[in-house]
Amino acid sequence: MTATADAEAAANELTPLADYLGSVLRRLRALPPLDLDLTQAYGNVLAEDVVAPHSYPAFDQAAVDGYAARWEDIGSGTGRGVGYAPGRAGSPSGRTVRLNVVGDLGAASWRPVRLTPGSCFSVAAGAPLPSGADVVVPVEWTDQGMAAVEIFRVPKRGYGVRRAGEELPAGTLLARAGTYVSPALVAVFAATGLGHVVVRPSPRVVIVATGDELVDVGRGSQPGQVVDANSHALTAAAAEVGALAYRVGICDDDPEALRGLLEDQTLRADLIITTGGTGTGPGDMVRRILTRREGGRAGPVTFTEVALYPGTALGFGTVGAEEVPVVCLPGEPGAAMIGFEVLARPAINLLAGAEPVFRPSVRAHLLETITSPGGLREFRPAHVAERRGGGYTVQPLPGGPFTLSGLAEANGLMVLGERVTTAAAGSTVDVLLLDRRR
Structure with missing residues (x-):
């Protein structure tokens, strides 16, 4: 069997990304609604339709x-x-x-x-x-x-x-369930006499980095040491989605310490994200601990080899008596960030009741010919731009999906399907639009 055939056979054993995401997201439910004061509602998602109780303007x-x-x-x-x-x-x-x-x-x-x-x-x-x-x-x-x-x-x-009611008569539908509460919407609610609204709370997301090799930021990496970039980046990514994000720092590859840390975090989390330890090597403690069978039952988290590039190993399940959802991402920084985009970000949006749960995408004309590993859905950092005559162009950034500098520079993620091994210049590809707030 040739090397190409071996690679294709291995890819055929992987779970398609769409199938995996569907199986995970079906297990999640939006958080229970809360009745919040208007001053606290900004950034949350409405849990029910909102109707104007009074007209605006209220009088001539x-x-x-x-x-x-x-x-x-x-x-x-x-x-x-x-x-x-x-x-x-x-x-x-x-x-x-x-x-x-x-x-x-x-x-x-x-x-x-x-x-x-x-x-x-x-x-x-x-x-x-x-x-x-x-x-x-x-x-x-x-x-x-x-x-x-x-x-x-x-x-x-x-x-x-x-005139009274000229802009918004009483009974007007101001916003539908699933709408983000923006500052302008807060003004509309207040002007029509609303003092509180029913929203989905912002999910509380805890981020844990694991690995004996990890050291905190503020120093350079040494042999046997790796600066923990992941937990800081993932905390920022969760906050960008609208979550209340908490970084708890680094946990060594100690089974008891890891179990205790995760159990403690279930008391304040709606979702836990771990990074590192998702492989099958001797040091991959997260996978070993969370898949351990107890009392004849399978472990609380299932790790799946997904047809995803970079980073095929992803974990999902629940931990603790409260069955708090947990997402396990790879330890390589580029793979962790891509894993967050394709799995953790949609999970946070779903918990928040936000729609749609995925980033918006466009079809764009590719500016250069590129290759992609067969059998894997690749997410590659790219720069997307609008054309004067309409439509978009996309330029892949150097270094591929593993380069942190490319991810930092990108305003889009080019998506190349499992059957794509070569994409020619001038062909059309899908691009996820990244929200870069300047």
């Missing part, structure tokens, strides 16, 4: 600073008490319109008032409109008079006026 109001008037008094000049004088262009016959100012209204005014023909009120933006007013003349279109005002330019009827 001025949209600009100026003078609230009857348009028939300034637009036609037929109203009683209206005075005309030679003036600037913009009013009928090029003359100014003169009205009596009978009062001032601010945003805090509450007493109902009514306009009489030939009169107006000085109003601030947000002030309630006097009854009968159907136009607000901006201050800059007048002489800004106090007892009487001359209007140099006549606006259209309805200018400067916001």
Whole structure:
């Protein structure tokens, strides 16, 4: 059997990535909903539809600073008490319109008032409109008079006026379940009279790095030592998704210490992510501990060889009496980051009730010919750009998926299917769009 045939036979024994993700995500459920104060709801996902209890605006109001008037008094000049004088262009016959100012209204005014023909009120933006007013003349279109005002330019009827319920009548569907609560949505909820909403809580995600060789950041790696980049990167990645992420640091390859640490973390976690120890070597303690059979039962976590490049070994299951989900990622940094994208990130989104759970993707034209290992679904760092005439182009970054510098530079992950061994320049490939917040 040739080396190529050996590789293909080995790939055929791997679980397709789509099948594996489906089996894992079907075991997860969104976290129970919470009724949160509006000030705490930002960043969470709505657990139910939200309907406006009150109209917005709540009453007829001025949209600009100026003078609230009857348009028939300034637009036609037929109203009683209206005075005309030679003036600037913009009013009928090029003359100014003169009205009596009978009062001032601010945003805090509450007493109902009514306009009489030939009169107006000085109003601030947000002030309630006097009854009968159907136009607000901006201050800059007048002489800004106090007892009487001359209007140099006549606006259209309805200018400067916001009617009650004009934007959002009571009963309007403001947002559907599954919507992220943004700052603007918080404003909409507050303006329509809502003080709290029912949301899915942000998942609490604990990240654990394992391995005797690991040392903390702030130093260079030495022979026999590897700086722990994974737990820091994965904590940041979990926070980027919207999780409450906690890094607990490094755990040595000590079976009792690892068991105790994971058991302790179940008390404060909705999801635990481990990195390292997913292989079958003598030092791969995570796999050995979490797959150990007890009382004739299989271990709580199943490790699967997935048709994924980089990093084929992934683990998923539950730990502790509370059966907290655990995702086990490889120890190689590039493989850990890709594993997070394809498995942990969708799991966090599902727990949060967010839709869709996967990143958005586009089809893009490849700028250079590349090769890919057969039988594996490869995720390769790339730079994707929009074309002037529409569509996208994608440039794979040097070094492939194992380079941390490529992952840091990428704004997309090019996805090459299991049957792709060569992708020619000019061909079309799928690209996941990474959310790079600058």
